[in-house]
Amino acid sequence: MSDLFQAIQKNRESILKEWLESIRVASRRRNIIDDRELESQTAEVLSAIVDAPSGTKLADVNAPGWQPLKDLLNSLSMSRATLGFTPSETALFVLSLKPSLFSIVRSISGDNADQLFLQITEVNDFVDRLALYTTDSFIAGRNQVIMRQQEEMLELSTPVVTLWDGIVALPLIGTLDSARTQVVMESLLQAIVQTNSRFAIIDITGVPTVDTLVAQHLLKTITAARLMGAECILSGIRPQIAQTIVHLGINLTDVITKARLADAFKLALTRSGRTVVRTDKPAAVTAATREN
Amino acid sequence: MERIPILRMGNFLLVTIQVDMHDKLALTLQDDLTNRIAEVGAKGVLIDISSLEIVDSFIGRTLANIASMARVLDALTVVVGMQPAVAITLVELGMSLPGIHTALNVESGIEFLRQNVSEYDDKDDDGDNTEV
Numbered sequence: 001m002s003d004l005f006q007a008i009q010k011n012r013e014s015i016l017k018e019w020l021e022s023i024r025v026a027s028r029r030r031n032i033i034d035d036r037e038l039e040s041q042t043a044e045v046l047s048a049i050v051d052a053p054s055g056t057k058l059a060d061v062n063a064p065g066w067q068p069l070k071d072l073l074n075s076l077s078m079s080r081a082t083l084g085f086t087p088s089e090t091a092l093f094v095l096s097l098k099p100s101l102f103s104i105v106r107s108i109s110g111d112n113a114d115q116l117f118l119q120i121t122e123v124n125d126f127v128d129r130l131a132l133y134t135t136d137s138f139i140a141g142r143n144q145v146i147m148r149q150q151e152e153m154l155e156l157s158t159p160v161v162t163l164w165d166g167i168v169a170l171p172l173i174g175t176l177d178s179a180r181t182q183v184v185m186e187s188l189l190q191a192i193v194q195t196n197s198r199f200a201i202i203d204i205t206g207v208p209t210v211d212t213l214v215a216q217h218l219l220k221t222i223t224a225a226r227l228m229g230a231e232c233i234l235s236g237i238r239p240q241i242a243q244t245i246v247h248l249g250i251n252l253t254d255v256i257t258k259a260r261l262a263d264a265f266k267l268a269l270t271r272s273g274r275t276v277v278r279t280d281k282p283a284a285v286t287a288a289t290r291e292n
Numbered sequence: 293m294e295r296i297p298i299l300r301m302g303n304f305l306l307v308t309i310q311v312d313m314h315d316k317l318a319l320t321l322q323d324d325l326t327n328r329i330a331e332v333g334a335k336g337v338l339i340d341i342s343s344l345e346i347v348d349s350f351i352g353r354t355l356a357n358i359a360s361m362a363r364v365l366d367a368l369t370v371v372v373g374m375q376p377a378v379a380i381t382l383v384e385l386g387m388s389l390p391g392i393h394t395a396l397n398v399e400s401g402i403e404f405l406r407q408n409v410s411e412y413d414d415k416d417d418d419g420d421n422t423e424v
Contacts, residue, residue: 189376196396224379229372229394
């Protein structure tokens with residue numbers, strides 16, 4: 001096989017040229033990645049192939065000699081995943097190497113059909129495996145992006161708001177699953193400690209469905225808040241959810257529940273010894289009085 | 293031997309747990325506290341666990357037991373300052389500690405005791421006789 005390596009080494013420039021040409025034919029995404037960057041990437045990959053320690057077999061992609069090449073391909077496909085390439089475009093980047101390698105094999109094999117067949121099979125196999133490897137790395141990169149977005153959404157979707165001194169509220173929006181309820185529970189309890197709140201209102205107006213698991217999580221949160229010395233009020237229970245809760249046989253008798261957030265807030269105000277009164281004259285809202 | 297100090301404030305007893313509770317220490321506290329309640333005729337017990345970071349099921353049960361024992365001795369127990377992590381752990385262990393009163397901090401705990409004990413209070417709440 002060393003004569004193949006030598007031939008590749010010798011024809012480096014022409015291989016690069018041919019490879020770039022087939023990439024250009026295969027993909028039309030020049031707006032994402034410019035020619036110069038593509039050129040440097042192909043050159044890097046090719047030199048990683050040529051510079052593999054002697055004795056590294058093409059047939060064995062898992063050999064330690066191919067590790068630098070795989071690391072390179074890994075980082076390439078990771079960055080392509082974030083840039084918005086499709087998996088097939090990423091695989092084509094490697095697969096486009098085939099024609100130029102085939103012509104090298106053709107030139108060194110001459111008329112020996114058996115040797116030609118063997119070497120072409122071997123090169124074909126090697127490039128295919130590299131392409132599969134890039135696809136795997138690409139998917140891993142894409143998964144990382146998805147996970148990061150999921151975490152960000154989780155953070156965004158559980159805000160704890162202070163309604164008054166000593167009264168916090170947690171408006172829940174979207175479907176609750178175990179991971180989210182855990183975050184919800186932790187952030188609410190943390191907020192209770194930080195704001196020194198005696199009352200916490202959990203509003204589930206934006207929760208489309210409540211099953212037994214969600215109800216159990218909510219009850220756990222309420223019990224934990226009680227253990228810390230705060231009282232929880234559950235609000236925003238829509239008629240359908242009330243029906244579901246009763247049909248599922250969930251026991252909410254130990255929990256204060258209200259239909260509207262306003263009712264829950266009023267109860268919290270009353271319990272903390274406050275009332276809201278309507279004054280006869282509504283204050284005129286002008287720029288001067290707005291600071292109140 | 294290691295002991296948790298019990299402070300007296302009028303007819304309330306104040307316990308601040310500042311070391312990690314192990315089982316034996318919890319039992320010692322239970323003994324000491326019940327003795328003190330009987331001795332001084334305390335009407336309220338405040339247990340501050342704000343510096344406890346780990347509460348296992350045994351400690352949780354001991355706290356519940358202390359509250360029940362104090363109740364029998366006619367004293368109201370309030371546990372204050374439980375950390376969120378501790379509360380989550382206890383709930384996950386299935387211990388909701390029913391019958392224990394809780395408050396966010398010592399200040400609101402004392403306020404709670406004052407409100408709920410005053411009706412029995414026939415003694416003059418004069419002294420802050422703090423002793424160990």
